[in-house]
Every structure is written in C-alpha cells, then in structure tokens.
Amino acid sequence: MAESNGKSRVIDIAWSWKWPDLGCEILVSASVVEVLNRYRQVGPNPERGGQLFVDPLNPVGLVLADASTPNPADQVGRSWIDMDSSRCRREVVHANSKGMRLVGYWHTHPQIIPHISRTDIESFRRFSTAYNHELPHPIAVIVGTSRKANGIRVWSFRDGRYIEGVRSGYGGN
Ligand SMILES: [Zn+2]
Numbered sequence: 651m652a653e654s655n656g657k658s659r660v661i662d663i664a665w666s667w668k669w670p671d672l673g674c675e676i677l678v679s680a681s682v683v684e685v686l687n688r689y690r691q692v693g694p695n696p697e698r699g700g701q702l703f704v705d706p707l708n709p710v711g712l713v714l715a716d717a718s719t720p721n722p723a724d725q726v727g728r729s730w731i732d733m734d735s736s737r738c739r740r741e742v743v744h745a746n747s748k749g750m751r752l753v754g755y756w757h758t759h760p761q762i763i764p765h766i767s768r769t770d771i772e773s774f775r776r777f778s779t780a781y782n783h784e785l786p787h788p789i790a791v792i793v794g795t796s797r798k799a800n801g802i803r804v805w806s807f808r809d810g811r812y813i814e815g816v817r818s819g820y821g822g823n
Pocket of ligand 1 (some may be wrong): 757758759765767770792
C-alpha cells in the first residue's frame, strides 16, 4: 500500500517500461492500460490519442498514472492526429492541480505492431522543444492492434534521439 502526502495512493501496476542504458523506469498503471486498450484502431477507425501524466511522488516509483481519452475537438484521419490544443492545456492544468505532471502523449496506429513514423518523430521534436523546461524527456506511446506485448510500444525522446523502452513485468518477472 502506497502512502503519499498523507493520502493513500493505491495503484495497480500492469507492467513497467525500462530504459536500461538510461537507468530509467516508468511503472504503467492498470487504469492507463485500460484506456490504451479501449481505443485500438481496428476496422476503419481514425487515429485517436491523449496525453500521459505521471505521479512523481508515488513512493513505489515513477508511475504513469493517467491517460486522457480522445476528444471530439481533435482533428483526426486514418493515419494522422492533431490533438486539440485547448483541451490539452485544460488537461495539463487539471492534472497539475492533482500533483500530476505531463510526460508525453499516446496515439493509435492502424498497424498490428506499431512503428514510430517520420511524422511522429517530427511532432515529438516540436513537442519536446515546446516543453523543454517542464519536460526534457517526453515519451511517446503508440498503440497498434495486436494484444500481444509488442502491440503497445514506447519511445523516450532525449537529446534529439528517440529510444525505445523495454517492457517487463512489474516485480522483476
Ligand atoms: Zn503516429
């Protein structure tokens, strides 16, 4: 049971993403996985996406605690997404008021195993430049249609490079 700020923050962890060379790990909450699973891009659906927030004070580690859901104001196509900037700002204000911090965003691809695209890399370069102070190392989560482990992948952007995280079970397995 995790205690933080005098408030109980019990959280189910589904898995962790590690960057062994960077010495960094993010624990992914079951509620975030539930959101990612819900919007997989099957059939003719357009891309969907949302923002990702961490709870930096959780004593179990850096926890990816919240994923915002797709918004009707987002501009979307079969293989592109432009999330509405005012909804993004509102979500950041709301998350900050709960002690959470923006860490990046997630979106779907109409691929079984998602691959990061040139467009994704460009938009993440812009994103990390815009948030350089608050967010020097943003992450991009891309959700494909496969329910296997490699159906959801993550990349960390830092120093102009993007490095994939390795998924492992929580608790060392
Ligand atoms: Zn993409």
